[in-house]
Amino acid sequence: MNRLLYFSLFANVVLLVLAWHLRTPQVEMTRELRAVASNTVFSPTRPAQRDDRNPSLPEATLIWDRIETSDPAELIARLRAAGCPETTIRDIVTFRVCREFRNRLLSAVAQQQWAMDYTKRSSWNESHKYLSSYGQDLRNEMIYTLESLLGEPWQTLSASLTGWPGTPDNWQATLSIDQRRDLRALETRYRELRMDFQMSSITGTLDAEDVARLTESDREQQARLAEILSPQQLSDYLYRKSEAAEYVHRNLPPAQSESEFRAMVDVALELGMSNVRDRAPSIGMETAEDPEWTIARDQRKTALDEQLKQALGDQRFDEQRREQDSLVEAETQRASAEAEQRERAEFIARAESLGVSAEDAGLFMNRLEELQPALEAKFTELEQALTGTPEEKQQMMMAAVRAELEQIAVETVGEQGIELIGQMLEQQE
Amino acid sequence: MITPTRQATPVEPEAPHVPLTPDPAVEEIPFHWSQIESTDYREYVANLRAIGCPEQMIRDIVAADLISLYRSRVEAIWQPTHHAYWEKGRQTPADADQRQQLMELNSEKSAVFEQLFGSPLNQQEILDTVVLQLHGSERELLFLSPAVREVALHALEESGLQQQLEIESRGGSRDYQKPFDEKMEILADVLTPHELDEFRLRYSPTAQQLRNELAYFDYTPDEFRTILDSRKENSDSSLGNLADRTAATEQIRELFGDERADEFERVTDILYMNARQPLENAGLPVESADTAYQIASETIRQAQQLVQDASLSVETRQYEVQALKDRALTEVAAIMGEKPSKQLQKSLRVFMHAAESSIEQP
Numbered sequence: 001m002n003r004l005l006y007f008s009l010f011a012n013v014v015l016l017v018l019a020w021h022l023r024t025p026q027v028e029m030t031r032e033l034r035a036v037a038s039n040t041v042f043s044p045t046r047p048a049q050r051d052d053r054n055p056s057l058p059e060a061t062l063i064w065d066r067i068e069t070s071d072p073a074e075l076i077a078r079l080r081a082a083g084c085p086e087t088t089i090r091d092i093v094t095f096r097v098c099r100e101f102r103n104r105l106l107s108a109v110a111q112q113q114w115a116m117d118y119t120k121r122s123s124w125n126e127s128h129k130y131l132s133s134y135g136q137d138l139r140n141e142m143i144y145t146l147e148s149l150l151g152e153p154w155q156t157l158s159a160s161l162t163g164w165p166g167t168p169d170n171w172q173a174t175l176s177i178d179q180r181r182d183l184r185a186l187e188t189r190y191r192e193l194r195m196d197f198q199m200s201s202i203t204g205t206l207d208a209e210d211v212a213r214l215t216e217s218d219r220e221q222q223a224r225l226a227e228i229l230s231p232q233q234l235s236d237y238l239y240r241k242s243e244a245a246e247y248v249h250r251n252l253p254p255a256q257s258e259s260e261f262r263a264m265v266d267v268a269l270e271l272g273m274s275n276v277r278d279r280a281p282s283i284g285m286e287t288a289e290d291p292e293w294t295i296a297r298d299q300r301k302t303a304l305d306e307q308l309k310q311a312l313g314d315q316r317f318d319e320q321r322r323e324q325d326s327l328v329e330a331e332t333q334r335a336s337a338e339a340e341q342r343e344r345a346e347f348i349a350r351a352e353s354l355g356v357s358a359e360d361a362g363l364f365m366n367r368l369e370e371l372q373p374a375l376e377a378k379f380t381e382l383e384q385a386l387t388g389t390p391e392e393k394q395q396m397m398m399a400a401v402r403a404e405l406e407q408i409a410v411e412t413v414g415e416q417g418i419e420l421i422g423q424m425l426e427q428q429e
Numbered sequence: 430m431i432t433p434t435r436q437a438t439p440v441e442p443e444a445p446h447v448p449l450t451p452d453p454a455v456e457e458i459p460f461h462w463s464q465i466e467s468t469d470y471r472e473y474v475a476n477l478r479a480i481g482c483p484e485q486m487i488r489d490i491v492a493a494d495l496i497s498l499y500r501s502r503v504e505a506i507w508q509p510t511h512h513a514y515w516e517k518g519r520q521t522p523a524d525a526d527q528r529q530q531l532m533e534l535n536s537e538k539s540a541v542f543e544q545l546f547g548s549p550l551n552q553q554e555i556l557d558t559v560v561l562q563l564h565g566s567e568r569e570l571l572f573l574s575p576a577v578r579e580v581a582l583h584a585l586e587e588s589g590l591q592q593q594l595e596i597e598s599r600g601g602s603r604d605y606q607k608p609f610d611e612k613m614e615i616l617a618d619v620l621t622p623h624e625l626d627e628f629r630l631r632y633s634p635t636a637q638q639l640r641n642e643l644a645y646f647d648y649t650p651d652e653f654r655t656i657l658d659s660r661k662e663n664s665d666s667s668l669g670n671l672a673d674r675t676a677a678t679e680q681i682r683e684l685f686g687d688e689r690a691d692e693f694e695r696v697t698d699i700l701y702m703n704a705r706q707p708l709e710n711a712g713l714p715v716e717s718a719d720t721a722y723q724i725a726s727e728t729i730r731q732a733q734q735l736v737q738d739a740s741l742s743v744e745t746r747q748y749e750v751q752a753l754k755d756r757a758l759t760e761v762a763a764i765m766g767e768k769p770s771k772q773l774q775k776s777l778r779v780f781m782h783a784a785e786s787s788i789e790q791p
Contacts, residue, residue: 063460064481083462091493092486098558099485105561106571113572118631119653121640131563139561161559163496163552165508200771209768240514254517261515 072097072149087160090150094157097149101142105135136188144181153180171236175229182228190221194276201276207293215272218243244268247275252308253324260312267307271300354420356413364412375404435470435494474545488546492555499538506530566612569632573624584619585612605634635660638669642677645696645705655684671699700725703776704761707769721761721770725777728757732784746788754781
């Protein structure tokens with residue numbers, strides 16, 4: 001039984017408490033906008049009224065009827081003829097088209113929901129698959145419609161309405177609208193094909209037949225890409241979005257330059273490396289993996305390292321490994337320091353809510369840290385001495401940990417320490 | 430007091446009124462957009478209404494306008510770190526202070542919208558619309574008629590439960606029952622008993638778990654409801670344990686008798702499910718799933734007996750367990766086929782590894 005489990009148990013309890021505590025953040029508006037151009041004082045309780053309108057506007061309320069049309073292209077033309085700014089036209093049309101497609105999605109999914117036998121898992125699986133597939137097709141159609149109507153890439157159109165800060169990566173801006181459409185359809189199709197393999201990869205049940213199918217699928221995809229994209233565009237795509245590029249980002253040390261990165265991706269492409277094919281099984285699934293498959297994966301990794309050495313040179317290869325180790329070490333330390341600070345803050349907040357001062361709560365945490373080596377040794381000894389079923393042993397260990405924590409808590413914070421420990425352990429349960 | 434202003438969007442200089450299209454049926458539009466534009470949101474909204482612009486479109490125009498107006502202020506507080514495609518950069522999330530400032534800005538923006546239209550700006554709704562996604566309560570309530578669905582969604586939104594659930598799910602909360610119970614309480618005020626019951630049968634955590642369990646059990650919708658109601662009344666958490674079907678089988682025995690209970694015990698065992706599912710997925714006959722399941726479960730039973738046999742040395746027990754495992758893996762592969770048997774082999778390895786690990790060292 002893992003002794004560290006009991007210490008992390010304490011931290012996890014505190015984290016749960018914090019998650020509960022921060023469930024409903026309170027926000028206050030404290031700033032005012034710039035002064036209005038008009039001298040009229042705006043009353044927050046009065047909505048916009050007809051009298052607020054520009055008096056030069058004609059009285060007739062059917063003006064919009066002369067603009068309104070179900071054809072978005074015609075709507076754009078009429079708005080332009082009326083002098084509507086391009087950005088406003090973009091917003092109006094994007095919203096309208098998105099809402100229309102959304103209604104189609106809602107209608108289709110609702111139909112399916114009404115018709116399904118919801119007591120059967122198979123019906124749910126079919127429904128989920130349908131929603132995923134149909135939704136993606138509809139999304140692709142919507143994007144193509146908007147890009148065709150407005151002449152701007154989807155990343156720009158969507159960012160203007162979602163308000164996501166920063167400039168979206170628009171490498172696809174050099175592609176034509178039809179190229180972008182075909183690329184989206186292709187990516188959707190092969191992403192769906194790859195999903196079946198991803199689950200096998202996670203659970204360690206990917207086998208040679210799967211790998212062969214995956215390799216063939218990748219080859220097909222690349223051939224189709226070459227039909228859609230020019231050689232330069234294909235090159236840009238592979239270095240940005242291929243399975244090999246994603247593998248390099250996720251598994252290899254960071255490149256110092258663009259040319260170095262491209263050299264690494266070239267090697268990964270040559271060997272057909274991918275996160276689906278080459279990932280280690282999830283923790284706990286190692287024993288489920290086919291031993292032969294483990295060997296094959298390790299051999300591929302060895303081949304990758306050898307070819308990277310050739311591409312980058314031994315010196316640079318070793319440098320990269322050292323840089324990676326330093327980064328991992330720095331990241332681990334940073335994460336650990338952050339976690340420790342967070343745990344401390346959470347514990348102090350919890351303690352204060354029970355009337356324990358922040359100072360005393362800090363003393364308790366410090367004392368726990370000081371005693372950790374001794375407590376670990378004590379619990380190790382205890383664990384080895386315990387007898388009974390695994391459940392009985394666990395209960396006895398929990399009781400022992402609780403008793404120790406309560407004793408330390410009482411010594412440092414007083415009698416409220418017992419309640420503090422009790423509440424946190426109850427919360428954990 | 431909020432005093433909203435907007436940046437009037439540059440318009441084309443006022444042009445003489447000309448027909449829009451060559452279509453002689455289309456009359457010239459008797460206004461120019463410059464007459465609508467205003468730095469005062471109240472006036473802008475009133476002008477749009479005055480020309481008969483649909484209310485939803487006005488809300489969309491103003492929402493987009495506000496998002497654009499506030500964007501530079503958002504970016505001044507925080508924006509994602511830009512990395513070139515070849516760089517392996519770490520995205521630095523907003524710190525606590527920045528998050529606070531962003532939330533305040535968001536509230537300010539929403540307050541402007543609320544003062545104009547009587548309800549706050551729903552950014553989630555905009556996001557769902559733009560990226561064409563369905564999730565959460567909106568998806569769950571799709572089985573209702575549109576009118577009832579709208580009332581139900583409104584009730585959930587008014588209660589604040591939606592936002593609370595989203596914050597909890599972003600925080601990685603795994604408690605599914607409590608939020609579901611809270612949702613049921615709110616919906617009880619707006620749905621009929623039949624509608625509420627259907628919501629429960631579709632979306633309660635117990636119902637979702639039960640559907641997975643019963644994947645290969647032959648049952649009617651009424652029987653499903655009976656089992657679900659029985660689970661609801663019984664707080665025994667081991668009912669859902671796929672590795673130990675004792676409690677769940679007894680429940681079925683009480684409800685439907687011995688024959689159904691025996692069938693239930695067999696087809697809801699994780700080993701059976703792992704044998705059957707790959708055969709179905711591959712379009713192969715499922716009869717061999719039974720035989721493979723028998724081999725796997727008997728192997729595990731024998732292994733569990735072996736590891737407790739103190740009359741045997743540790744080495745002997747380890748050797749025998751390994752031999753049992755190897756024999757079983759070979760047999761299930763032969764019966765089901767190598768590939769379809771992978772999932773069952775995986776489960777078998779996990780169970781046998783657990784058995785081996787429990788052999789106590791002297």
